Amino acid sequence: xxxxxxxxxxxxxxxxxxxxxxxxxxxxxxxxxxxxxxxxxxxxxxxxxxxxxxxxxxxxxxxxxxxxxxxxxxxxxxxxxxxxxxxxxxxxxxxxxxxxxxxxxxxxxxxxxxxxxxxxxxxxxxxxxxxxxxxxxxxxxxxxxxxxxxxxxxxxxxxxxxxxxxxxxxxxxxxxxxxxxxxxxxxxxxxxxxxxxxxxxxxxxxxxxxxxxxxxxxxxxxxxxxxxxxxxxxxxxxxxxxxxxxxxxxxxxxxxxxxxxxxxxxxxxxxxxxxxxxxxxxxxxxxxxxxxxxxxxxxxxxxxxxxxxxx
Amino acid sequence: xxxxxxxxxxxxxxxxxxxxxxxxxxxxxxxxxxxxxxxxxxxxxxxxxxxxxxxxxxxxxxxxxxxxxxxxxxxxxxxxxxxxxxxxxxxxxxxxxxxxxxxxxxxxxxxxxxxxxxxxxxxxxxxxxxxxxxxxxxxxxxxxxxxxxxxxxxxxxxxxxxxxxxxxxxxxxxxxxxxxxxxxxxxxxxxxxxxxxxxxxxxxxxxxxxxxxxxxxxxxxxxxxxxxxxxxxxxxxxxxxxxxxxxxxxxxxxxxxxxxxxxxxxxxxxxxxxxxxxxxxxxxxxxxxxxxxxxxxxxxxxxxxxxxxxxxxxxxxxxxxxxxxxxxxxxxxxxxxxxxxxxxxxxxxxxxxxxxxxxxxxxxxxxxxxxxxxxxxxxxxxxxxxxxxxxxxxxxxxxxxxxxxxxxxxxxxxxxxxxxxxxxxxxxxxxxxxxxxxxxxxxxxxxxxxxxxxxxxxxxxxxxxxxxxxxxxxxxxxxxxxxxxxxxxxxxxxxxxxxxxxxxxxxxxxxxxxxxxxxxxxxxxxxxxxxxxxxxxxxxxxxxxxxxxxxxxxxxxxxxxxxxxxxxxxxxxxxxxxxxxxxxxxxxxxxxxxxxxxxxxxxxxxxxxxxxx
Numbered sequence: 001x002x003x004x005x006x007x008x009x010x011x012x013x014x015x016x017x018x019x020x021x022x023x024x025x026x027x028x029x030x031x032x033x034x035x036x037x038x039x040x041x042x043x044x045x046x047x048x049x050x051x052x053x054x055x056x057x058x059x060x061x062x063x064x065x066x067x068x069x070x071x072x073x074x075x076x077x078x079x080x081x082x083x084x085x086x087x088x089x090x091x092x093x094x095x096x097x098x099x100x101x102x103x104x105x106x107x108x109x110x111x112x113x114x115x116x117x118x119x120x121x122x123x124x125x126x127x128x129x130x131x132x133x134x135x136x137x138x139x140x141x142x143x144x145x146x147x148x149x150x151x152x153x154x155x156x157x158x159x160x161x162x163x164x165x166x167x168x169x170x171x172x173x174x175x176x177x178x179x180x181x182x183x184x185x186x187x188x189x190x191x192x193x194x195x196x197x198x199x200x201x202x203x204x205x206x207x208x209x210x211x212x213x214x215x216x217x218x219x220x221x222x223x224x225x226x227x228x229x230x231x232x233x234x235x236x237x238x239x240x241x242x243x244x245x246x247x248x249x250x251x252x253x254x255x256x257x258x259x260x261x262x263x264x265x266x267x268x269x270x271x272x273x274x275x276x277x278x279x280x281x282x283x284x285x286x287x288x289x290x291x292x293x294x295x296x297x298x299x300x301x302x303x304x305x306x307x308x309x310x311x
Numbered sequence: 312x313x314x315x316x317x318x319x320x321x322x323x324x325x326x327x328x329x330x331x332x333x334x335x336x337x338x339x340x341x342x343x344x345x346x347x348x349x350x351x352x353x354x355x356x357x358x359x360x361x362x363x364x365x366x367x368x369x370x371x372x373x374x375x376x377x378x379x380x381x382x383x384x385x386x387x388x389x390x391x392x393x394x395x396x397x398x399x400x401x402x403x404x405x406x407x408x409x410x411x412x413x414x415x416x417x418x419x420x421x422x423x424x425x426x427x428x429x430x431x432x433x434x435x436x437x438x439x440x441x442x443x444x445x446x447x448x449x450x451x452x453x454x455x456x457x458x459x460x461x462x463x464x465x466x467x468x469x470x471x472x473x474x475x476x477x478x479x480x481x482x483x484x485x486x487x488x489x490x491x492x493x494x495x496x497x498x499x500x501x502x503x504x505x506x507x508x509x510x511x512x513x514x515x516x517x518x519x520x521x522x523x524x525x526x527x528x529x530x531x532x533x534x535x536x537x538x539x540x541x542x543x544x545x546x547x548x549x550x551x552x553x554x555x556x557x558x559x560x561x562x563x564x565x566x567x568x569x570x571x572x573x574x575x576x577x578x579x580x581x582x583x584x585x586x587x588x589x590x591x592x593x594x595x596x597x598x599x600x601x602x603x604x605x606x607x608x609x610x611x612x613x614x615x616x617x618x619x620x621x622x623x624x625x626x627x628x629x630x631x632x633x634x635x636x637x638x639x640x641x642x643x644x645x646x647x648x649x650x651x652x653x654x655x656x657x658x659x660x661x662x663x664x665x666x667x668x669x670x671x672x673x674x675x676x677x678x679x680x681x682x683x684x685x686x687x688x689x690x691x692x693x694x695x696x697x698x699x700x701x702x703x704x705x706x707x708x709x710x711x712x713x714x715x716x717x718x719x720x721x722x723x724x725x726x727x728x729x730x731x732x733x734x735x736x737x738x739x740x741x742x743x744x745x746x747x748x749x750x751x752x753x754x755x756x757x758x759x760x761x762x763x764x765x766x767x768x769x770x771x772x773x774x775x776x777x778x779x780x781x782x783x784x785x786x787x788x789x790x791x792x793x794x795x796x797x798x799x800x801x802x803x804x805x806x807x808x809x810x811x812x813x814x815x816x817x818x819x820x821x822x823x824x825x826x827x828x829x830x831x832x833x834x835x836x837x838x839x840x841x842x843x844x845x846x847x848x849x850x851x852x853x854x855x856x857x858x859x860x861x862x863x864x865x866x867x868x869x870x871x872x873x874x875x876x877x878x879x880x881x882x883x884x885x886x887x888x889x890x891x892x893x894x895x896x897x898x899x900x901x902x903x904x905x906x907x908x909x910x911x912x913x914x915x916x917x918x919x920x921x922x923x924x
Contacts, residue, residue: 028354070466073921088370094468104459106389108396120385121467149396165463 017173017204018046018069022078025064025228038064040229041078046206046221048172051199053219053236054208061228062208063101066177069206070098082173094122097171101178103162107151111142111161114150115168122169136164155182163194174198176207180214185283186290192218213283216240249278313615313882314746317590321896332904335871339908343915344368371915374472382469386477387484394447394485402443406493409435410500419504420538423558425582426885428504429761432497433881437768440493441775441875444486445795448779450788451478452917457787461922475913478780479773479906486772494765498758505582509533509553509561511543511574516565529565533576543574555694558582558887581695585755585889586651589638591629591730593745600624609657609740616744618657621668622737629730629748630677634723638752641702647718648700649751650730654690655742667691668739672698673731678724681706684713685733690741695887697751755889763890767880770902774873775799777909784917801865801872808869812862815855820844827858873905 025039039061046052054062067073069080071088080087083095105114115133124132137146140160150158159182166174179195180188195218198205209215215222216236224232232239253261258275265273344364351360413431421427452474455461464474516531529545533553541553541561549565553576562577597603598620606617606627619625639648656668667689674683684705688698705713706721722728730748734741778798782791801808807823814822825831825841833854834841845851878898883890 067462070462072462072465090465090468090470093466096466098463098466100459100462102459104461104463106393106460107458108393109389113392117385117389118463118467120388121382121464121469123379123381123468169467 015048016045017048017083018044018206019081019084020044020065020069020078021081023065023068023075023080024077025061025068025073026076037228039068042230044223044230044233046204048204049199049202050220051195051205051207051218053215053222054206054225055210055212055215055222056208056225057210059227060210060225062210062225063177064228065225066175066206066208070096070175094169095171096173096175097166097169099162099166099174099176099179101181103158103165105150105158105162105165108149110149111137111146111164114161115164118165118168124169132168132170133164136167137161140164156184156187159183159187163191171203173204173206176205178209178211179207180209180211185287188214189283189287213281313744315615317745318891318894318897321893324897325900328900336908339871339912347919367915367919371911371918374470374918375911375914378470378472378476382473383477383480386464386469386473387481390447390451390478390481391485393451394482397447399443399447399485399489402439402489403492406435406439406496409439410496413500414504417504418538421557423885424537425501425505425558425887428501429885430881432501433764433768433884436490436493436497436765437771437875437879437881440486440490440768440772443489444482444772444776445779445792447485448478448482448776449783449791449795451482452780452783453786453788453791456922465922471917472910472914475780475784475910475917479777479910482776482780483773486776487769490765490769490772494762494768498761501761502583505537505579507536507579509536509541509576511563511576513572513574516543516545516572516574533561533563555581555691555696558694581887583757584887585757585760585884586749586751586887587753587755587889588651588749589631589633589752590746590749591631593743593748594628594630595619596624596626596628598623598625600626606743607740609742616655616742616747618740618742619732619734621670621734621739621741625733627732627741627743627748628675629732629745630727631730631750632727634719634726634728634750636719639750646699647702647704650698650700651695651749651751652688652698652732653695653743653747654688654692654732655747656690656692657740657742659738659740662736662739668734668736668741670732670734670736670741672700673733674700674704674718674722675729675731676722676724677727677729679721681716681721682731683707683722690734753889757884760884760889763895764880764884766895767878767890767898770878770898771875773902774875774878774905774909777906777913778873781909781913781916784913785920798872799875801868802874803876805869805872805874808862808865812866812869815859815862826855827862829854829858829861871908873901878902 020042022041022043023039024037024041026034027036027038029035042065044065054065056062064073068075069082069087071080071086071090071092074088082092085092106117109117112133115136116129119129119133137143140163142157142160142164145153145157150161153161159179163179166176176195180191183191192214195205195207199220207215207219219236221233221235222239223230248261262273262275347367348357348360348364351363354360355363410432413428413435417427417431418424452461455464461474465471511531511533515533516529518526519528519530521527526547528547528551529543529549531543533541533543537557539556541556543551543553543563545551545563545565549567549572551563553561553563559579559581561579564575564577566573566575595603595606595617596619601624606619606625608614609618617627619627634648650672652672654670658668662668670688670690671685672688673685675681683700684707686698686700688696690696700718702718703715704718704722706716708714716722732741732743732748775795779791779795782794782798786794811823811827814820815827820826820842825834826845830845831841833839845855878901880890880894880898
């Protein structure tokens with residue numbers, strides 16, 4: 001299946017960062033017998049500066065797609081191009097950053113050593129390595145723990161240092177595999193803010209996740225995979241927009257006013273009219289509580305005005 | 312020391328060796344390419360398979376051709392950090408324990424204490440360093456693949472060649488540091504354990520008077536040290552040597568002072584030395600005095616030494632070349648040519664077991680046939696005897712008169728001189744090998760020689776490290792360890808396998824008696840002697856044919872597998888001989904060849920592997 005919401009830019013202009021053509025992967029056993037079709041032939045273009053989400057349940061082929069794009073596994077058929085180079089060409093790696101699903105790092109190194117090591121792999125000069133490592137450690141909030149070996153880190157801390165290593169080379173393309181996995185709500189929010197920030201700085205981000213809210217919050221375009229097959233591809237706004245349904249939001253309406261509006265809508269033939277208080281998300285509620293608690297330590301958190309009014 | 316093969320000059324073998332290496336590399340490459348193509352052809356068809364093999368080969372070669380020094384160093388540092396965090400330095404504590412216990416169990420009164428201590432220390436160092444580096448190298452990459460940390464590395468601009476090379480460099484550096492620490496501690500241990508001094512009390516020495524009542528010299532013995540004492544014989548001037556014990560002797564001098572005569576005993580000679588021998592070539596004469604291809608076998612299974620019969624015309628003759636006054640200047644060799652020799656004895660009757668067997672040494676000019684007078688010697692076995700051949704020496708003229716001649720002018724022709732060894736006692740035999748007689752042309756430093764031997768261990772460690780990393784690119788840690796150990800085991804027997812194959816193909820059972828694997832098994836099960844030839848029954852012929860088929864791959868593998876034993880040079884140090892530079896050069900080239908081969912194979916294996924699957 002080849003789908004694209006907008007006309008794709010011409011190849012070779014540099015606007016298409018990642019390209020998959022008829023890309024498929026079949027895992028085989030020792031004797032070469034087909035064991036599992038992880039990805040059915042996939043066509044995909046990912047453009048410069050967008051946040052692209054690979055969405056799907058566990059085992060849908062998201063991570064396989066990411067690994068194929070990174071050249072970590074070899075395709076059974078088709079090809080993957082990253083920056084117009086074959087995915088198996090390591091030269092492309094100089095321009096990308098990758099956060100694996102569980103931050104596969106060396107547990108015997110501390111945070112500074114980790115970033116120094118990966119910086120060396122990019123051939124960064126010592127001064128730049130130091131500066132960049134310090135900035136990234138500060139950014140992911142590990143300054144106090146920078147001398148501790150990663151084996152002592154919690155899952156969330158490991159995730160943070162994983163993000164830092166993915167950004168050590170200030171990459172043009174960032175591939176994130178389940179970026180919010182293992183993070184608490186604050187960490188999740190910070191991760192999502194970081195992804196949006198990367199986009200604002202002109203980076204291209206590809207993330208795969210099965211957490212729908214995360215994808216919805218940050219992605220410009222998504223591809224929905226199921227059982228190794230591309231089921232849907234397009235802009236998030238377009239895919240989620242319910243045409244034929246109108247939503248009106250207002251505050252300070254009395255009960256009488258609401259009845260008048262309902263009557264007006266029904267007079268105009270509106271069907272399925274619902275009037276009530278909208279719900280906030282649990283994530284927003286939690287973040288409100290945490291912020292309030294930090295602002296007023298030792299006191300029970302105040303609910304925000306919007307939340308109270310909805311009660 | 313035993314030197315079964317001559318050490319050829321570097322220039323004499325490097326060309327043919329390179330050719331053989333390239334042939335072996337070509338053979339292995341072709342075999343690997345064919346195997347890969349076959350596997351790919353089954354899955355994808357012959358043409359795509361050929362295309363993949365071609366592309367894969369090009370990609371692998373490109374990978375190998377341009378490793379980044381920075382990235383290799385980064386990965387090497389990681390390997391070092393990994394080793395340190397895995398407490399690799401504990402091995403130093405283990406070594407310290409071994410050394411401490413060695414002090415208890417090694418007997419300083421042994422026949423050759425230097426050989427015992429040096430052999431033990433270098434052996435322990437070799438074993439520990441190679442074992443640690445092997446374990447580190449086989450488990451590192453599989454652990455990375457299992458923990459998936461390799462995925463984070465391979466998604467950086469890192470070539471597979473850099474991953475393999477980084478590990479080889481890193482673990483080799485760890486091994487080098489361990490070796491340096493152990494080598495230094497081992498050297499200190501050996502020196503402290505073996506060095507000793509004796510004293511001679513005046514009461515332990517007695518005057519030796521001639522028939523005329525004049526004092527001809529002094530005789531006595533030294534004090535006991537390290538389980539031995541020396542008999543001392545001094546001349547009338549009070550100078551002389553302590554007799555050789557435990558492979559060494561001491562210079563002794565009488566000093567007369569106001570309190571009487573005291574005796575000064577010098578440091579041990581022949582202990583912790585690095586002799587530089589000038590070796591000759593050996594030929595034989597039989598009991599009739601006619602040329603023979605070899606000496607007599609006295610039935611020893613190890614045919615290293617051949618024997619000459621006493622009281623007959625049999626002789627062992629060494630021809631030394633390069634004997635010039637420049638090679639042996641008078642200021643350095645005032646006493647003449649230092650001939651050192653080890654002469655073994657085979658007795659057909661016991662005689663006085665405390666006494667050695669008498670024989671003679673003669674020098675002969677190979678051009679004019681002029682001979683020196685026979686110099687008497689006594690073969691004491693095991694110990695190295697030093698015989699100074701004087702610069703002015705008596706020769707026997709045709710008319711039977713003695714004439715003193717100049718050694719270098721009259722007995723040396725074009726730098727060549729012959730040394731004849733004959734046994735005088737009827738019914739007794741002298742046993743010698745070519746390396747048993749040599750002229751001691753110089754002296755090296757023991758410390759440098761010890762360091763050279765550590766260099767041999769370093770070569771072994773490099774081979775083990777590269778091999779471990781190579782196996783770890785396509786096998787899990789335990790299986791890689793097993794693979795590496797099996798390879799080393801086959802390598803240890805590679806000479807035997809080569810001789811066995813030769814024996815099997817040529818049908819000459821004297822090369823290796825007992826036949827190939829199946830024949831040996833049958834003989835073992837039926838408790839049949841290996842020297843008993845089989846009748847050519849159909850069953851015997853089938854077994855021999857199967858053995859030949861089995862031995863072909865074994866021979867091929869034995870030809871390319873490394874033998875760590877051949878890289879070892881501790882026998883030189885333990886025997887007190889300087890390790891020759893051509894030998895070190897040969898070992899360096901062999902090591903480089905193996906490391907390069909293992910590196911290339913490792914890169915291709917890792918490149919062909921899906922590290923994230």
